Amino acid sequence: MYQYDQYDQQMVDTRIEEFRDQVKRRLAGEITEDQFKPLRLMNGLYLQLHAYMLRVAIPYGTLNGKQMRMLAHIARKYDRDYGHFTTRQNIQYNWIKLEDAPDLLAELASVEMHAIQTSGNCIRNISSDQFAGAAADEIADPRPWAEILRQWSSFHPEFSYLPRKFKIAVIASDTDRAAMRLHDIGIQLVHNDAGELGAKFYVGGGMGRTPMIAPEVRDFVPADELISYAEACLRVYNRYGRRDNKYKARIKILVHELGKDEYTRQVEEEFTHMKELGLNPPVEELARISEHFADPAFDAHASNDLDLSDPDFAIWVDQNVDTHKNSSYAIATISLKPQGGIPGDASSAQIDLMADLAEQYSFDELRVTHSQNIVLPHVKKSDLYALWQKLDEAGLAPANLDLITDSIACPGLDYCSLANARSIPLAQKISEKFADQGRQKELGELKLKISGCINACGHHHAGHIGILGVDRKGTENYQLLLGGSAAEDTSLAKITGPGFTEDGVIEAIETVTDLYLQEKQGDERFIDTYRRVGMEKFKEAIYG
Amino acid sequence: MVEAIRFRDDEPHEEPAGSMDSFLDQSNATAVRIEAGEDVRQLLPYLERLALIEVDFPAFGDGRGYSAAQILRENGYTGELRASGDVLVDQIAYMRRCGFDSFAPEKPIDPEVMERSLGRYENVYQGTTDQRSPIWKLRHG
Numbered sequence: 001m002y003q004y005d006q007y008d009q010q011m012v013d014t015r016i017e018e019f020r021d022q023v024k025r026r027l028a029g030e031i032t033e034d035q036f037k038p039l040r041l042m043n044g045l046y047l048q049l050h051a052y053m054l055r056v057a058i059p060y061g062t063l064n065g066k067q068m069r070m071l072a073h074i075a076r077k078y079d080r081d082y083g084h085f086t087t088r089q090n091i092q093y094n095w096i097k098l099e100d101a102p103d104l105l106a107e108l109a110s111v112e113m114h115a116i117q118t119s120g121n122c123i124r125n126i127s128s129d130q131f132a133g134a135a136a137d138e139i140a141d142p143r144p145w146a147e148i149l150r151q152w153s154s155f156h157p158e159f160s161y162l163p164r165k166f167k168i169a170v171i172a173s174d175t176d177r178a179a180m181r182l183h184d185i186g187i188q189l190v191h192n193d194a195g196e197l198g199a200k201f202y203v204g205g206g207m208g209r210t211p212m213i214a215p216e217v218r219d220f221v222p223a224d225e226l227i228s229y230a231e232a233c234l235r236v237y238n239r240y241g242r243r244d245n246k247y248k249a250r251i252k253i254l255v256h257e258l259g260k261d262e263y264t265r266q267v268e269e270e271f272t273h274m275k276e277l278g279l280n281p282p283v284e285e286l287a288r289i290s291e292h293f294a295d296p297a298f299d300a301h302a303s304n305d306l307d308l309s310d311p312d313f314a315i316w317v318d319q320n321v322d323t324h325k326n327s328s329y330a331i332a333t334i335s336l337k338p339q340g341g342i343p344g345d346a347s348s349a350q351i352d353l354m355a356d357l358a359e360q361y362s363f364d365e366l367r368v369t370h371s372q373n374i375v376l377p378h379v380k381k382s383d384l385y386a387l388w389q390k391l392d393e394a395g396l397a398p399a400n401l402d403l404i405t406d407s408i409a410c411p412g413l414d415y416c417s418l419a420n421a422r423s424i425p426l427a428q429k430i431s432e433k434f435a436d437q438g439r440q441k442e443l444g445e446l447k448l449k450i451s452g453c454i455n456a457c458g459h460h461h462a463g464h465i466g467i468l469g470v471d472r473k474g475t476e477n478y479q480l481l482l483g484g485s486a487a488e489d490t491s492l493a494k495i496t497g498p499g500f501t502e503d504g505v506i507e508a509i510e511t512v513t514d515l516y517l518q519e520k521q522g523d524e525r526f527i528d529t530y531r532r533v534g535m536e537k538f539k540e541a542i543y544g
Numbered sequence: 545m546v547e548a549i550r551f552r553d554d555e556p557h558e559e560p561a562g563s564m565d566s567f568l569d570q571s572n573a574t575a576v577r578i579e580a581g582e583d584v585r586q587l588l589p590y591l592e593r594l595a596l597i598e599v600d601f602p603a604f605g606d607g608r609g610y611s612a613a614q615i616l617r618e619n620g621y622t623g624e625l626r627a628s629g630d631v632l633v634d635q636i637a638y639m640r641r642c643g644f645d646s647f648a649p650e651k652p653i654d655p656e657v658m659e660r661s662l663g664r665y666e667n668v669y670q671g672t673t674d675q676r677s678p679i680w681k682l683r684h685g
Contacts, residue, residue, distance in 0.1 A: 005683070007667055007679045007682065007683070008679075010666060010667065011665070011667065011669065011679075014664055014665050014666070017664065018661070018664055021657075021660065022634065025657070030654075033546055035604070035632055035634075038605060039634055076605035084601035121605065121607075150669050151669045151670075151679065151680070152669060153682075154669050155638075155668070155669060156669075156670055156672075157610060157639070157642050157672055158607075158610045158611055158614050158638075158642055158672065159639075160607065160610075160638060161606065161607025161609070161610065161635075162607055163606070163607075191637075227670075235611050235614075238607055238608060238610070238611045239611050239612075243580075243606055243608075273618070276672055277618060277671070279670070279671045281680035281681075282680070282682075282684055284684050285680045285683065285684060288683065318553075359617070415621055481568075497681070
């Protein structure tokens with residue numbers, strides 16, 4: 001994985017010095033909270049209901065054991081002994097003191113980590129496929145491209161006061177594990193007819209209040225024009241994105257209002273001019289970065305065999321282990337969704353253990369997924385059983401990847417000042433309700449996503465089943481949505497009808513899952529059956 | 545009016561900056577002030593004549609002026625480029641990177657904080673019109 005050179009380290013160190021100075025001026029009353037807000041946000045510090053929340057960047061979700069251990073250390077020293085892995089492949093801490101933040105950042109910098117641009121109206125942490133570098137179906141590792149974009153977007157002087165936040169994802173296979181088309185810019189690496197690797201650009205996707213699927217705006221951007229094309233996309237947005245209404249300020253609204261063709265025309269015009277400005281790193285820079293992502297030293301003599309005689313282990317392998325590009329290895333996902341647990345939360349002890357296991361079994365590499373789980377990307381098949389035993393002992397072996405209890409949930413009203421309803425307790429109740437392994441397995445792949453308000457941090461629009469918490473005359477109310485997908489078959493979920501109480505929405509979920517089992521043909525997933533049968537039938541069953 | 549903070553050696557321009565509309569109506573004006581929503585590309589035919597362009601920031605979070613400045617410099621404008629309005633001390637370094645060389649902030653700026661901030665980052669990650677060498681260039685010569 002990528003390692004900082006002297007320049008990268010210096011940039012991060014300088015940022016801490018700068019932020020320390022800003023915090024000092026704020027604490028001394030030299031700047032107002034209003035003026036300080038964009039400065040702290042640009043460094044991932046939010047003021048939440050009870051305390052400051054700090055979001056730490058995990059670029060494209062990749063980190064090593066030492067970094068993971070630092071995350072545990074921070075949870076222990078500055079927070080309440082746990083951290084929360086997020087849908088942006090980051091981690092956030094909910095109980096941070098402002099005066100501690102500079103020291104905390106200095107500790108992060110000692111392991112090549114930072115919180116730069118994890119919030120604010122700027123280009124956020126670049127996300128990617130959590131199986132990058134290990135997936136059997138990718139045409140290249142997308143992370144060197146993500147790293148080029150990370151460096152370019154860091155402290156970008158023109159694009160730090162955008163109309164709204166800006167999120168970019170990069171993937172390199174037809175299977176989309178990163179919700180690519182629900183990003184402001186989604187990039188898929190592709191080959192052109194000449195066999196060269198380049199970037200296909202999708203622009204204007206997003207969730208939030210007005211969910212949109214990003215349309216394709218260019219089928220191929222060569223490697224040595226990537227930055228100028230991204231600059232062109234951003235410049236049109238910075239100049240013409242709406243600033244009169246925060247809720248219409250994302251690039252998706254601009255692309256929608258202009259129309260894809262007109263937006264594309266403006267970008268192309270800007271691009272024609274910008275590609276002459278010398279903004280693009282040479283291909284040698286992509287090559288330099290790519291070297292950091294070379295394959296680890298796979299054992300050529302490792303066995304392909306896997307002893308599945310332990311039935312509990314076999315269930316976990318079946319559910320949480322994916323095909324690796326090397327047939328003697330496997331990709332193991334550690335579910336952070338234990339029965340009745342809080343999706344994405346991990347204690348410092350668990351974070352430490354995952355760091356140890358990565359060092360021992362996965363060439364010192366871990367990934368954070370947008371579904372709030374952790375991946376060990378390169379595990380020798382012959383080590384899987386030992387790994388599983390250690391995970392199981394620590395409560396880290398729920399065999400529920402992509403099942404109904406592997407839900408995404410935003411922090412909700414328990415932490416967030418924007419929320420209308422709690423998300424976490426509902427996720428916990430659903431997790432208890434569907435805990436039975438046989439029942440979950442019977443329901444198969446079922447992506448359940450819960451947001452506590454219309455800002456959609458819990459991705460409810462992209463859930464096979466989505467839940468949206470709203471405030472109805474002072475009480476928490478939950479709307480049910482069906483039919484969304486964040487995968488390559490991207491679709492937006494639709495609201496079934498009137499909302500429910502907390503218990504009511506759980507009942508409604510049971511109704512729709514029962515109907516699915518009844519209607520299911522062949523090996524259809526829930527989403528397939530829903531798409532074939534249509535909303536009406538589900539509505540009837542719910543509201544009858 | 546507070547005197548502008550200038551990063552230029554030439555004498556301050558005397559002619560007051562008028563609005564974009566009035567500028568486009570006059571054949572000899574040499575100073576113009578543009579509002580955040582106005583299209584700076586309309587000025588491109590007149591860059592040789594212009595000696596002062598003032599870009600207004602109605603709110604510090606409104607970043608349109610950064611692009612306006614970049615476009616002017618990319619197209620060869622060498623006159624004074626002034627940021628006015630809600631300009632905060634922590635923004636001046638980025639504005640310098642986008643080509644502003646003069647500042648007329650609404651509220652006074654602590655010169656010491658500004659100096660510290662301008663000298664802080666030894667390097668930069670991306671190319672802009674300030675012509676600093678991005679880090680990738682330093683890496684590859």
